[in-house]
Amino acid sequence: MSRTAIIGGGLGGLAAACTLAARGHKVVLFEKNDWLGGKAAVLEEDGYRFDMGPTILTMPRVLERIFSEAGRDLHRELDLRRLDPQWRCFYDDGTVLDLRDDPKTAAEEIGKLSPPDREGFERFMQVASRLSDVSDRFFFWKSVEDLRDTMDLKGSMNLSTLSDVLALRMHRTVAGQIKRDVKDRRVAQMLEHFIQYVGSSPLASPAVLCGIAQMQQGEGVWYPMGGTRAVPLxxxxxxxxxxxEIRTGTGISRIEVENGRARAVITEDGERVAADRVVSNMDSVRTYRELVGGPAKEAFEKTRKREAACSGVVLYLGLDRAYEHLAHHNxxxxxxxxxxxxxxxxxGEPAPDPTAYIAxxxxxxPGVAxxxxxxxxxxxxxxxxxxxHDWSKMLPEYRRTxxxxxxxxxxxxxxEARIKVERTLTPQDIHERYRVLNGAIYGLASHGKVLGAFKxxxxxxxxxGLYLAGGSAHPGPGMPMALMSGWIAADTADQDAGGVPARSRDVAAE
Structure with missing residues (x-):
């Protein structure tokens, strides 16, 4: 029986561990912190409970796939509630716009605000649906690093493949695509924020990422009862x-590489743990810089210049009186x-007038408070x-903003008068707590019309024998993508160990 060492018990690491174990592999998972789940942690104080990291769950079929590896029904393990509206949007001019769960109803709400943009939203969603379909068939459920991993352009170039390539809109950004379809700045601003799931600018991210809109509108926004913390649990x-085998409180200082192959992991206490394969759920750039080093690190850094995605400030506010006009997500x-x-x-500076997301x-x-x-x-x-940046000095003023x-x-x-409990998380806290690149919440930025979607x-x-999982590896950040990255890392490692390849298209169609 082959043995796989997994570095990091975030969502990607847990997904990889479950998938590999379900396929008969011996797995040992190392987590530096005393809890599993990475950013999907929880804060409880004075009767208030806060999800500390991700709060929006989309594409539950990814979790369904992972649980099905072990013959389990996700919906017996988690109580998922579909939300409507998906978002409530507030603007400086007093406008309030709901993004409804049903695409037809969503279009009607947009039409009430801006009549011409009802059809514009429907056109945009048609584009998003096409891009989502192409992503499912060529981009998801397999290890992808660049365009050559997505499709065989020489061996299978025909009209259908050409149509798929053109559908990627490699000459256009997310913002550019949206502005072709909708004209009202408020509607455009709402649609541009789908790209915030990957912590990047719509002005610089490739149009293919408009497919995120279909993944949400088509498959819903879900809340696990017990909070998103219920997912890693x-x-x-x-x-x-x-x-x-789960070893919390155990950091990894190095991946031992011999003759170009990963052979073992070395704990921060100096213990050597031999492994046939290693899955790193740590940030991919920091994996090479801090755990691998040597010629492999240099080769990795030469492949492409990689920039961190954005970070964030989080305020956890326990109020004694609720704001009834808020939706679940705002x-x-x-x-x-x-x-x-x-x-x-x-x-590279905090925005003077930022967008705030409120969960x-x-x-x-109701029991969260x-x-x-x-x-x-x-x-x-x-x-x-x-x-x-010194957030110990910057935070008080920015909190006021x-x-x-x-x-x-x-x-x-x-x-201010309603706050009874207040805690904060700054970019420096995120950097130190989760061992991410420069405090980034969403791994690597998705900038560039052609290469922006590739991690x-x-x-x-x-x-x-080294495999990567997590938000800074393919297919990127966000709960479903981090979970899928773990499944892909496990599926790829299993295939390399002689396992039966998964039928990616069948999975995507489920």
Whole structure:
């Protein structure tokens, strides 16, 4: 029986562990922290419960696939609730717009705000559906690092393949595609924020990522009762039942590479643990820099210049009185998206008037707060860490900026008086807590019209027997993508060990 060592017990690492164990592999999982789940952690204080990291679950079929590896029904393990509206949007001019769960109803709501954009939204969703279909067939469920991994352009070039290539819209950005279809700036701003799932600017990200809109509109936004923390807990239970050896509080200092192949991992205490294969759920760039090193690191860094995605400031606010006008998920949009994106992505500074995302899970699960109260998660995107950023000094002023924004645009002017519990997470905290690249929440930026959608592949091209999972590996960040990355890493490792290849298209169609 082959043995696989997994570095990191985030969503990708847990998905890889469950998949490999279900296929008969011996698995040992190492996690530096005392808990599993990575960013999908929980904060509890004085009767308030906060999901600390991801709060939006889409594409539940990815989790269904992972549980089905062990013959389990996801819906017996998790109580998932589909949300409507998916988002509620607030604007500085007082406009409130709901993105409804049903695409037809969503178009009607948009049409009430901007009549011409009802058809424009429907056109955009047709494009998004096409891009989602191409992604499912060529991009998902297999290790991909560049265009040559997606399709055999020489061997299978025909009219159908050419149509798929053209559908990728490699000459266009997300923002450029949206502006072709909708004209109202408020509607465009809402649609541009689908790209925030990958922490990148719509002005620089490839149009193929518009497919994210279909993945949400077509498959829904879901809330696991118990919070998103319930997802890694369910995966941990499954891993334990499948016999995975889990070692929390155990960091890895090095991957031992001999003759170009991963042979073992070395713990921070100096223990050598031999392995036939290694899956790293740590940030892919930091994996090569800090755990691999040597010629493999140099070869990896020569393949492409990689930049961190954005980071963020999170306020966890326990309120004694709820804001009933909030939905479960809310966006309070900036006054000027171009000003916002230029600050974060071009100048590397916090936006003067940022967009704030608010999760108010008491709408769906009242028990997250004392009766009548509210457990708010407020996230504002910031640039990834620069050398001159000192968030211990920057936070007080930026907290004021965030709360002023909520008061001005979202009807929350008395929020200070309602706060009973307050905790924060800054880019520096994220960097240190999760061992990510420069405090990035979403791994690597998805910038570039052609290469922006590509992340380091799940099967290392530099080290035989090394596989990558997590938000900084293919297919990218966000809960479903991180989970899928773990499944792909496991499936690829299993195939390399002589396992039967999975039928990717059949999986995608489920």
């Amino acid at each position: 369910a995966l941990q239970r499954l891993a334990e039942e499948l016999g995975v 966006f309070v949009f900036s006054r000027d998206p171009e000003e916002e994106f230029a600050a974060i992505y071009d100048r 108010a899970p008491a709408r769906t699960e 004392p009766e009548g109260g509210e457990a708010l998660y407020v996230l504002v995107h910031t640039p990834y860490l620069r050398d001159h 965030i709360l002023d924004k909520l008061g001005r645009a979202a009807g929350m002017g008395d929020i 380091p592949g799940n099967r290392s091209r530099q080290v035989e």
